[in-house]
Amino acid sequence: MPFAKLHTELESRAAQGLLRRRRTLASAQGVRITVDGKSYLSFCSNDYLGLASHPKLIEALQQGAQQFGVGAGASHLVSGHFETHQQFEAAFAEFVGKPAALAFSTGYMANLGVVQALVGRGDTVFADKLNHASLNDAMLLSRAEVKRYRHNDMAHLAGLLSQTKSGRKLIITDAVFSMDGDIAPVPELLALCEQYDAWLLLDDAHGFGVLGEQGRGTLSYCKSPPAPLLQSGERESHADYKLNPDRELSPLWKRGGRGDLNTSRIIYMATLGKAAGVSGACVAAEQVVIDTLLQNARSYIYTTASPPALSVALLASLQILRDEDWRRGKLQQLIAQLCAGVRDLPWQMMASSTPIQPLLVGGNEAALSLSDGLRERGIWVPAIRPPTVPQGTARLRITLSAAHTENDIDELLKALHELAH
Numbered sequence: 001m002p003f004a005k006l007h008t009e010l011e012s013r014a015a016q017g018l019l020r021r022r023r024t025l026a027s028a029q030g031v032r033i034t035v036d037g038k039s040y041l042s043f044c045s046n047d048y049l050g051l052a053s054h055p056k057l058i059e060a061l062q063q064g065a066q067q068f069g070v071g072a073g074a075s076h077l078v079s080g081h082f083e084t085h086q087q088f089e090a091a092f093a094e095f096v097g098k099p100a101a102l103a104f105s106t107g108y109m110a111n112l113g114v115v116q117a118l119v120g121r122g123d124t125v126f127a128d129k130l131n132h133a134s135l136n137d138a139m140l141l142s143r144a145e146v147k148r149y150r151h152n153d154m155a156h157l158a159g160l161l162s163q164t165k166s167g168r169k170l171i172i173t174d175a176v177f178s179m180d181g182d183i184a185p186v187p188e189l190l191a192l193c194e195q196y197d198a199w200l201l202l203d204d205a206h207g208f209g210v211l212g213e214q215g216r217g218t219l220s221y222c223k224s225p226p227a228p229l230l231q232s233g234e235r236e237s238h239a240d241y242k243l244n245p246d247r248e249l250s251p252l253w254k255r256g257g258r259g260d261l262n263t264s265r266i267i268y269m270a271t272l273g274k275a276a277g278v279s280g281a282c283v284a285a286e287q288v289v290i291d292t293l294l295q296n297a298r299s300y301i302y303t304t305a306s307p308p309a310l311s312v313a314l315l316a317s318l319q320i321l322r323d324e325d326w327r328r329g330k331l332q333q334l335i336a337q338l339c340a341g342v343r344d345l346p347w348q349m350m351a352s353s354t355p356i357q358p359l360l361v362g363g364n365e366a367a368l369s370l371s372d373g374l375r376e377r378g379i380w381v382p383a384i385r386p387p388t389v390p391q392g393t394a395r396l397r398i399t400l401s402a403a404h405t406e407n408d409i410d411e412l413l414k415a416l417h418e419l420a421h
């Protein structure tokens, strides 16, 4: 029995109800999905804008495959770097307001590559305690010293920075936290970078496409003066927000101006398989940082380039982000509807103005049975439990998409109210 120990470990996991399992989709990603032969209303994808199966992206991918074939055939530094990769990087850099960019195959690989390329032994990484697993793995792999600060606690971070005298300093944080939906205090983080001569890696997996003017992401959200109001024709459908008075909900696409913010210390990373609806990731930063990544980032250098047709689809996705503000307006409207509708439930919605809307349940069993109850009613919302989130904070992670309708939200609210009784 060469694998007896593995059997035992898996069995004990199963006994604690912690065995992870996959569910198999038989339809395209979207609001209505077919899973294991049954149809569900889904609130569990990161396809926030409903682009994953958008006809324009499908067409772009097909056209890209016609032109460039399927496989890239080699790594970027050998012979796998295509014109369309280059065009996408330039378009991405321009879109997020940075001088240069480098595209990676996934966000996980981008984080590993950036941290390992920029810091090593003798340097220090400062990390928010609620960061995504890929940032945690990246800092361990880098061999830099690791200091973790309490979630969004700038005083704690300042204390740790002030105790660090030598080596490079890199702060790493989610921009929008994936299990909580709240936003990192970017201006305050930048002020600390200036004060202590540190760099900031901002992981905008959940902000890119969703936050800021035209979906340019968290940098734009923190920086740009309020965008002009929507055209009168577009306004009609978004006019009637049912706002929850207990929560401040400024529309996603506009936010008070910090146009003076100097963001040159930021290394900005966005993943492209979430709101952008495709796959991959792109890092944007000062030219010298990008040049350094090209020389040093092992997860960039030692892997086959992603299929060039994906870059063609990504260029089409950027165009939709620019053109279709209504998707972000719609999201905002759905968020307001959901928040207003849960007020009289026994569970609290966590404070979030992003499409990640966690409903805090508390106990593991309670969260699971709520998720099961919804599934029996044909609604799919995952329960998130420790160790993914802290003990006692098991929750339903509700994610919204611009492709949801008001009726979809009503259906979810009705089911939650039934299950509360």
Ligand SMILES: *Cc1c(COP(=O)(O)O)cnc(C)c1O
Binding pocket: 105, 106, 107, 108, 109, 111, 132, 134, 174, 178, 203, 205, 206, 271, 272, 273, 280, 281
């Ligand atoms: C999803 C995610 C990643 C990983 O991106 P992939 O492209 O899926 O590998 C990194 N960071 C955060 C915060 C994420 O949510």
